[in-house]
Amino acid sequence: MNGKPRIGVYVCHCGTNIAGTVDVEEVVKFAETLPDVTVARNYSYMCSDPGQALIVDDIEKAGLNRVVVASCSPRMHEPTFRKTLLSGGLNPYFLEMANIREQCSWVHPDPIAATEKAKRLVEAAVVKSRRLEPLDAKEVDVEPSCLIIGAGIAGIQSALDIADAGFKVYLVEKEPSVGGHMIQLDKTFPTLDCSACIMTPKMVDVANHPNIELMTYSQVEEIGGYIGNFDIKVRKKSRFVDIDKCTGCGICAEECRMAGRFPNEFDENMGMRGAIYMPFPQAVPAKYTIDKESCLFLTKGKCGESPKCKDACQAGAVNFDLEDEIVEFKVGTIIVATGYDVFDARLKPEYAYGVYDNVLTALEFERLVNASGPTGGKVTMIERGKKKKKKGAEEEAPKVPESITFIQCVGSRDKSVGNEYCSRVCCMYTAKLAHLVKDKVGHDCEVTVFYMDVRAFGKGFEEFYDRVRREGVKYIRGNPSEIYKKGDKLIVKAEDTLTSTPLEHETDMVVLSVGLVPRRDNREIIDLLKLSQTSDLFYMEAHPKLRPVDTASDGVYLAGVCQGPKDIPDAVAQAKGAASAAMIPMASGKVKVEAQTSFVNEDTCRGCGFCVELCPYTAIELVEVNRMGWPVKVARVNEALCKGCGACAAACLSGSIQQRSFKDWQLLPQIEALGVK
Amino acid sequence: MCAEELDFVEKYDLLGCIQCGRCTGGCPVALRTDLRVRCFMYDTQNEERLEEISEKPEIWDCTTCYTCAARCPKGLEPLEVLIGLRSLQIEEGKVQPTVRDALESIFKDGNPWGSPRAKRLDWASDLDVKVLEPEAEETTDVLLFICCTDCYDPRVMKVAQALIKVLNAAGVDYGLIGEDESCCGSEVRRLGEEGLFEMCDEENVELLNSFNVNRIVAISPHCYNTLKKEYHGLKVPVLHYTELVAELLEEGKLEIPKEIAKVVTYHDPCFLGKQNDIYDEPRYIITRIPGVEFKEFDRCRERSLCCEGGGGKMWVESESKEERLAEIRIEDAKEMGAQVVAVACPFCLLTLEDATKVKGVEEEMQVMDILELLAEAL
Incomplete structure (x- = not known):
């Protein structure tokens, strides 16, 4: 910008947020005395339309070429005021903000001292604004395709929305089938829709959609690049079954020498499978997989005369020579929908999960009531680790429990296991399972729910809770403390807190309403994408209120429980939100990248690599250059990846990396104006 | 009674309690007495009623087993509220004669059993044991901290004697404090006699720090817990004897x-x-x-x-x-x-x-x- 700086200073009241503590009139009077300040004003809400109009008007009439807004943190409204400058015809980077709210009025109770501090902050901003330079935000092209990691209900919904809009989707799922946790559930609260009935059509859709490339039994191994241009590498693990040939007939699984010997993960390890298996009948794709950890041929090199699965397969699909395949492709956006794990009930040893067979987690109980589960949907007392009896041997019919007791908040709202949060679904799934017991086992089965609060906040939840109580489910207010055994019965030791009565509640079966926790393999995705976590260790969104599906990394979005516990409708809503967010850059085809990036003076850089290690966005690399005939290493910034955090510039030992708008000669006088020498 | 001691709400973080009932639910004595520790977490928020609440006899039913605290989802320690109420009673001198005698005996003779200090080492009179000298130049590996009950109770004495036999068999370099040994004060603190416990803490830490040893091994879990977690300024690590013996077995020193x-x-x-x-x-x-x-x-x-x-x-x-x-x-x-x-x-x-x-x-x-x-x- 040529010519003498003409600076406008705008002091915001923010209602009483600022003006209640800081004397804004006095700050304005003070600002007027500062060199190069042409106009100084105060206004109740600078971010409002009339507030912004003041600035535009002054740019035009008073010929301003620098603007200082003294208001809130730039986090929210820096983009707002940049647009204001642009509409006044100024380069948006001639804006400087002084934070006199979060860093002043909100934290200082004394009005006199707060006003003094506001003056210092404004003066420092004015000093810096004189040295601002115009910047151009560059644009990059956006690849019209999206990678979605995780094919549970959230990932599936995002994939369908984006694919229906005409963009290419790569949907990557770790397990042999899509479906996630939702397909494990029997019915869904509060409407009692059959989970599989509403889920399987969507599962089939993602497999058949022309715009979706589905990769199951696959893992993302590498992610490079930046918004619009991510480079993805996926490992498709070998199933040792050619899925183009496999018809899903299942003869191989029947023939497997190890049939029924391994716990089936899909049934929460309650049902059994062989080494070659399909996790559940409605699996998508409906193809078989050989688990190389349990296959005799793959572990021992020998399976009888020859592997029976291979011999039995008429399609010739079993192929032990198949290897993992690496696939590489480019996408413009990424949605992370990796879901959750259920709380490990062993961390609450007082509930004796893993000690007594008939203490179950709620997810195990879901499989027990499910028609495709290990008991065909019959709720019976279970014997864990029971060896399969020889064919023909008489099986004693398993006993049906006469009473079932649910314990809520297992692993939620519990500091002792590090989970302070409420898991948001347990109250209602407990009510649903309690209802299913009455429905399937019969009204004579006594059902008791121990709770501390029932949180029935969603649409139709309270009504459902009312219904379940009227069905005869007994709710006792008191969170149990211990489970032990007396004869054949389990004893739940608790207090009925409404009558202050300590209880030894006798029951046949206990279901622990376990909470939702971040996946134990969360780290893998964090390392790939540099995602942040909130204190509960779920992935962190860019803003808890206003950017709930975005992350700190542009072009990377979150959907479902990986961001925090939520039920199916909320997960679906968020998935649709994430899909919509991802489609914005894909639809526009171009995206602006950060302008306040770092750059290197290659003549003075010593190539120490300190900045390379510090950069959280892997935006800096060391490259070899020719310096007067000598090959030397210097740092180079990939400006498309740089987010302008400034870590490199602050740390650079020789001052060779500078950040635009925060160059030493811009920043140091600002600091000096604050009284720091 | 000073006001800050009465500030139950802050001291025990009572506002953190969500009345879930796990404390009373887990309390082993709740089924046989009137103690409902959850109710105390609520009632004692009203500081004006503290005196009255402390009159309830069930505050003396708590065994301080810690189950309530171990089960609390909010990290609170309900048993400490009961100990706080006991303190109020102790300060008022409203205390059962048996408790008064035990506390007096600790103050006078360093043990709660009303026995003279001079008889503290009688249990070992037939054994060849080393009594440690303070500020000795030579380091002894293990200092044995013998519980008052092991010293004076004729039945429990046999346990201490067995300990000597085991350590001798394993060739452990150990020593005893002797007549200067005093009660750890674990029960003192739990009966609510805060002042006397502070004395136990100070005097025992000074005494224990005066010995040139690598570690202290306590025979009673109560002494072990107090020495390890409630004392201020002990210089050497504290073990329970089961930790030492397991180590001896594992290293093949004891057969x-x-x-x-x-x-x-x-x-x-x-x-x-x-x-x-x-x-x-x-x-x-x-x-x-x-x-x-x-x-x-x-x-x-x-x-x-x-x-x-x-x-x-x-x-x-x-x-x-x-x-x-x-x-x-x-x-x-x-x-x-x-x-x-x-x-x-x-x-x-x-x-x-x-x-x-x-x-x-x-x-x-x-x-x-x-x-x-x-x-x-x-």
Whole structure:
């Protein structure tokens, strides 16, 4: 910008947020005395339309070429005021903000001292604004395709929305089938829709959609690049079954020498499978997989005369020579929908999960009531680790429990296991399972729910809770403390807190309403994408209120429980939100990248690599250059990846990396104006 | 009584309580007395009522086993509220004569059993043991901290004697404090006598720090817990004897030549298990004894049942028509066919042995400290 700086200073009241503590009139009077300040004003809400109009008007009439807004943190409204400058015809980077709210009025109770501090902050901003330079935000092209990691209900919904809009989707799922946790559930609260009935059509859709490339039994191994241009590498693990040939007939699984010997993960390890298996009948794709950890041929090199699965397969699909395949492709956006794990009930040893067979987690109980589960949907007392009896041997019919007791908040709202949060679904799934017991086992089965609060906040939840109580489910207010055994019965030791009565509640079966926790393999995705976590260790969104599906990394979005516990409708809503967010850059085809990036003076850089290690966005690399005939290493910034955090510039030992708008000669006088020498 | 001592809400973080009921639900004495510790977490928020609440007799029913705190989802320690209320009573001098005598005896003679200090080492009179000199130049590996109960109670004395036998067999370099040894004050603090506990803390830390040793080994889990977690400024690490003995066995320094062909079960002392997570060492020792058939109680480890010996309960009897917990424990042991109930705590030893007599099974079932069992096999 040529010519003498003409600076406008705008002091915001923010209602009483600022003006209640800081004397804004006095700050304005003070600002007027500062060199190069042409106009100084105060206004109740600078971010409002009339507030912004003041600035535009002054740019035009008073010929301003620098603007200082003294208001809130730039986090929210820096983009707002940049647009204001642009509409006044100024380069948006001639804006400087002084934070006199979060860093002043909100934290200082004394009005006199707060006003003094506001003056210092404004003066420092004015000093810096004189040295601002115009910047151009560059644009990059956006690849019209999206990678979605995780094919549970959230990932599936995002994939369908984006694919229906005409963009290419790569949907990557770790397990042999899509479906996630939702397909494990029997019915869904509060409407009692059959989970599989509403889920399987969507599962089939993602497999058949022309715009979706589905990769199951696959893992993302590498992610490079930046918004619009991510480079993805996926490992498709070998199933040792050619899925183009496999018809899903299942003869191989029947023939497997190890049939029924391994716990089936899909049934929460309650049902059994062989080494070659399909996790559940409605699996998508409906193809078989050989688990190389349990296959005799793959572990021992020998399976009888020859592997029976291979011999039995008429399609010739079993192929032990198949290897993992690496696939590489480019996408413009990424949605992370990796879901959750259920709380490990062993961390609450007082509930004796893993000690007594008939203490179950709620997810195990879901499989027990499910028609495709290990008991065909019959709720019976279970014997864990029971060896399969020889064919023909008489099986004693398993006993049906006469009473079932649910314990809520297992692993939620519990500091002792590090989970302070409420898991948001347990109250209602407990009510649903309690209802299913009455429905399937019969009204004579006594059902008791121990709770501390029932949180029935969603649409139709309270009504459902009312219904379940009227069905005869007994709710006792008191969170149990211990489970032990007396004869054949389990004893739940608790207090009925409404009558202050300590209880030894006798029951046949206990279901622990376990909470939702971040996946134990969360780290893998964090390392790939540099995602942040909130204190509960779920992935962190860019803003808890206003950017709930975005992350700190542009072009990377979150959907479902990986961001925090939520039920199916909320997960679906968020998935649709994430899909919509991802489609914005894909639809526009171009995206602006950060302008306040770092750059290197290659003549003075010593190539120490300190900045390379510090950069959280892997935006800096060391490259070899020719310096007067000598090959030397210097740092180079990939400006498309740089987010302008400034870590490199602050740390650079020789001052060779500078950040635009925060160059030493811009920043140091600002600091000096604050009284720091 | 100064106002800051009365600030229960802050001191015990009472506003953090969500009244979930896990404390009372887990409380082992709730089923046999009127104690509902959850209610105290709520009632004591009204500071004006503290005096009145502290008059409730059930505050003396708490065994300070710590189950309520271990189960609390908000990290609170409900038992400490009861101890705080006991303090109010103690300050007013409203205290049972048995408790008063025990506290006076600790103040006067350094033990709660009304015995003279001069007899503190009588248990070892027939044994060749080293009494440590303060500020000695030569370092002794282990200082043994012998519980008052082991020193004076004729039954429990045998446990301390067994400890000497075991350590001698393993060639451990150890020493005793002798007549200067004083009560650790664990029960003092739990009876609510804060001032006297502070004295125990200060004097014992000074005494213990005066010895040139590598580590302190306590025979009682109560002393161990207090030395390790409640004292201020101890310079050397504190172990429970089960940790030391497990180490000796593991390193091959202690060999067990004889067989004990008996069915043995183990009762977890609250102060060792629930409060200090020492579950494996005692089991390791017992199962290393040849011939032992080890059986677990159904309620073991984190779910173990309190014997009601702690929290000053040796001097306060609870009024209840219900069976004592120690009696339930002995019944369970009988049902599983245990010939020996092994313990690792002087209070558990006394309460459970008493229960075998009440139940009339003292002929068929022995209550023994792990050390006694081990010494028998040497």
